[in-house]
Amino acid sequence: MSDHAPGFLFGVDQEPSPGRPAFDPELRAGLAIVGGMFPPTITPDLIDFMRISYAGPPLDALITGRPIRCEERTFFGYEGHELEASIFRHTEALGARPGILFVHSGGLMFGDRFSGLDRMLDFVEQLGVVLVSIEYRLAPEHRDPYPREDVYAALEWVASDAEALGIHLDRLLIAGASAGGGLAAGAAIAARDRGGPRLCGQLLDYPMLDDRGVTKSTNQFDGIGVWDRVSNETGWSALLGERRGGPDVSPYAAPARATELHDLPPAFLDVGSAEIFRDEAVAYADALWNAGGHAELHVWPGGFHAFDIFAPHTALSRGMIATRNAWMSRVLAD
Amino acid sequence: MQELLARLKTLDPNASLALRVIACFDELVRGGVNTQALLGAAASLSGCVAGYARASPQSAMRVAPSGEVLSEGDATPHPNALTSDGLCVWLERDCTAQANDTMILERLALALEIRHGRKPEDPLLRLGALLDAEVDPQQRRAAAAKLGLSARGRYRVLSLPLFATWNHHPEMLEDVVPTRFGPMHVGVVPAEITRVDARPCGVGAAMPADALHRSFSTALVSLRLCAIPDIPIVVADDYGGLVELLAQCSIERPLLDVEELEDVMQYPWAVATLDALLRSASVREASRLAEVHHSTMQTRLETIRDALPFDPMDGIGRTRIGLAFLAWRLRHSSVLDLPPPSERR
Numbered sequence: 001m002s003d004h005a006p007g008f009l010f011g012v013d014q015e016p017s018p019g020r021p022a023f024d025p026e027l028r029a030g031l032a033i034v035g036g037m038f039p040p041t042i043t044p045d046l047i048d049f050m051r052i053s054y055a056g057p058p059l060d061a062l063i064t065g066r067p068i069r070c071e072e073r074t075f076f077g078y079e080g081h082e083l084e085a086s087i088f089r090h091t092e093a094l095g096a097r098p099g100i101l102f103v104h105s106g107g108l109m110f111g112d113r114f115s116g117l118d119r120m121l122d123f124v125e126q127l128g129v130v131l132v133s134i135e136y137r138l139a140p141e142h143r144d145p146y147p148r149e150d151v152y153a154a155l156e157w158v159a160s161d162a163e164a165l166g167i168h169l170d171r172l173l174i175a176g177a178s179a180g181g182g183l184a185a186g187a188a189i190a191a192r193d194r195g196g197p198r199l200c201g202q203l204l205d206y207p208m209l210d211d212r213g214v215t216k217s218t219n220q221f222d223g224i225g226v227w228d229r230v231s232n233e234t235g236w237s238a239l240l241g242e243r244r245g246g247p248d249v250s251p252y253a254a255p256a257r258a259t260e261l262h263d264l265p266p267a268f269l270d271v272g273s274a275e276i277f278r279d280e281a282v283a284y285a286d287a288l289w290n291a292g293g294h295a296e297l298h299v300w301p302g303g304f305h306a307f308d309i310f311a312p313h314t315a316l317s318r319g320m321i322a323t324r325n326a327w328m329s330r331v332l333a334d
Numbered sequence: 335m336q337e338l339l340a341r342l343k344t345l346d347p348n349a350s351l352a353l354r355v356i357a358c359f360d361e362l363v364r365g366g367v368n369t370q371a372l373l374g375a376a377a378s379l380s381g382c383v384a385g386y387a388r389a390s391p392q393s394a395m396r397v398a399p400s401g402e403v404l405s406e407g408d409a410t411p412h413p414n415a416l417t418s419d420g421l422c423v424w425l426e427r428d429c430t431a432q433a434n435d436t437m438i439l440e441r442l443a444l445a446l447e448i449r450h451g452r453k454p455e456d457p458l459l460r461l462g463a464l465l466d467a468e469v470d471p472q473q474r475r476a477a478a479a480k481l482g483l484s485a486r487g488r489y490r491v492l493s494l495p496l497f498a499t500w501n502h503h504p505e506m507l508e509d510v511v512p513t514r515f516g517p518m519h520v521g522v523v524p525a526e527i528t529r530v531d532a533r534p535c536g537v538g539a540a541m542p543a544d545a546l547h548r549s550f551s552t553a554l555v556s557l558r559l560c561a562i563p564d565i566p567i568v569v570a571d572d573y574g575g576l577v578e579l580l581a582q583c584s585i586e587r588p589l590l591d592v593e594e595l596e597d598v599m600q601y602p603w604a605v606a607t608l609d610a611l612l613r614s615a616s617v618r619e620a621s622r623l624a625e626v627h628h629s630t631m632q633t634r635l636e637t638i639r640d641a642l643p644f645d646p647m648d649g650i651g652r653t654r655i656g657l658a659f660l661a662w663r664l665r666h667s668s669v670l671d672l673p674p675p676s677e678r679r
Binding site for chain 2: 313
């Protein structure tokens with residue numbers, strides 16, 4: 001290829017860029033469809049736009065045609081602030097069932113309890129779990145510790161009300177995706193430290209764990225894909241303000257900061273090889289193993305952030321979903 | 335993806351969904367994905383089962399929007415099937431056909447033919463030969479003739495992101511082509527046309543039909559010089575050889591003068607001020623263009639002078655600052671990242 005038509009040299013990642021894994025072809029095709037809708041680089045001035053663009057689908061769209069019923073509840077978050085939760089049960093469910101507390105995605109700044117819920121609802125349908133999806137207060141209006149302490153308060157509520165909620169307390173799992181994955185991991189550490197509820201597992205989908213932005217993968221995907229380094233800085237700055245990257249950040253907010261990772265519930269981590277969270281997910285799994293813990297890690301080649309939500313029909317997504325479902329079934333199924 | 339398409343339409347009524355469908359299948363074909371993945375994309379885009387059947391050798395498959403293969407048992411073509419050359423593709427809709435169904439089926443059929451070795455990959459690159467510098471001139475001339483371009487005529491290539499906003503979309507030769515900046519919407523128009531009512535848009539230099547690869551490369555640079563909302567359209571003619579020079583160099587590599595200019599560009603007034611200075615013969619004229627007081631412009635100029643190792647208003651210094659400014663704009667171009675939300679709703 002010559003230099004005369006630089007724009008025509010290669011397609012995006014047709015020829016792997018030096019030092020960066022290429023996107024999977026099916027995912028690349030998906031990006032061609034949604035291009036511009038989910039900007040790779042999210043700066044503070046885009047928060048309002050993302051709150052519209054990333055809002056969860058209406059409840060009806062989520063459960064219509066599924067054997068699932070939903071109950072709306074409120075619970076007391078941090079400092080007694082009332083927050084909303086949706087509880088999903090199988091229409092045929094009887095007696096105490098396994099429970100999932102789900103913490104939604106959205107970079108700590110957007111999203112709601114209905115965002116990215118489809119795959120979680122599969123567990124209600126297939127395993128008969130009780131799924132509790134919660135709101136937590138969002139940054140930058142509510143900085144640390146509000147989001148994480150709201151999540152922790154939700155965990156205490158679900159555990160203490162387990163009987164009334166119809167949840168089998170021995171089989172309570174915390175799950176979260178992206179920013180929610182980081183908050184879920186943080187809540188698991190906090191529960192250990194504070195003598196809180198015992199969890200049977202933590203499902204961490206492409207979790208946002210590290211505010212320091214120092215890994216190789218964080219710097220590999222500037223301006224491409226979904227959620228790049230700048231977006232990550234926007235999210236962590238919204239949560240931590242000036243404290244981002246400094247010495248004064250709690251491991252409950254940024255679990256990559258944790259130095260004590262013993263005695264945590266079994267963890268499942270999945271992540272794409274072509275996203276900024278790759279290295280921190282791998283490092284977290286590694287740290288759990290080093291602390292004698294139980295962790296299962298899957299890195300999906302050519303996957304960008306949250307690719308299973310963007311393009312669930314692709315071979316890579318179906319692999320990720322089936323693998324995750326197999327683990328959830330091992331941990332939660334009757 | 336059907337849901338995403340619908341939300342995209344809500345968020346951005348001007349989105350060119352058909353172009354995105356083309357770009358999607360182009361990526362799938364270039365990525366060498368299999369039959370299941372091609373049908374899966376069609377099913378996911380349309381929100382219903384997609385199927386294909388071929389008479390000889392006999393083969394068929396149906397795929398759900400979830401990407402799963404369904405039983406072949408009832409692989410009978412649906413009423414809205416598209417059949418050609420013994421290949422039949424269809425979408426299993428309960429209701430009436432949707433706006434993009436025809437486009438999805440056309441692209442699916444073409445992609446299956448390529449995957450199954452029935453057609454070379456070339457048909458996807460409809461304008462490809464015309465715009466590819468690697469193709470020899472003879473082939474380019476043949477491609478131009480086939481597309482109805484006159485050998486003696488002069489034309490321009492337009493380059494726009496798929497999310498460009500069109501107020502008026504005229505009839506023209508157009509395509510979606512892969513570039514290193516992602517899939518790009520390109521059009522070919524007669525040289526007399528220097529503007530279209532779309533934003534952002536890069537308008538390439540006028541060239542004969544067998545040199546449109548050069549027009550394309552200048553159109554891409556022009557597009558990246560756009561800045562929404564201030565500069566919705568850039569015409570390569572305004573910069574001539576400068577744009578083609580920039581098209582030929584690796585702008586991401588370190589460049590003298592650009593590094594120094596970074597300090598100046600931190601000032602909020604920098605872009606408008608430099609633009610005015612470069613378009614004017616004097617500081618007084620520049621202050622009129624930028625709509626600031628003469629003394630303000632003078633102060634800013636001194637700030638710029640202090641930051642640079644050369645005088646930007648003197649002799650070769652004017653050329654240096656001009657080129658450095660364009661290079662800086664390309665490096666910091668965000669026009670392809672995202673249309674500003676306010677522009678989209």
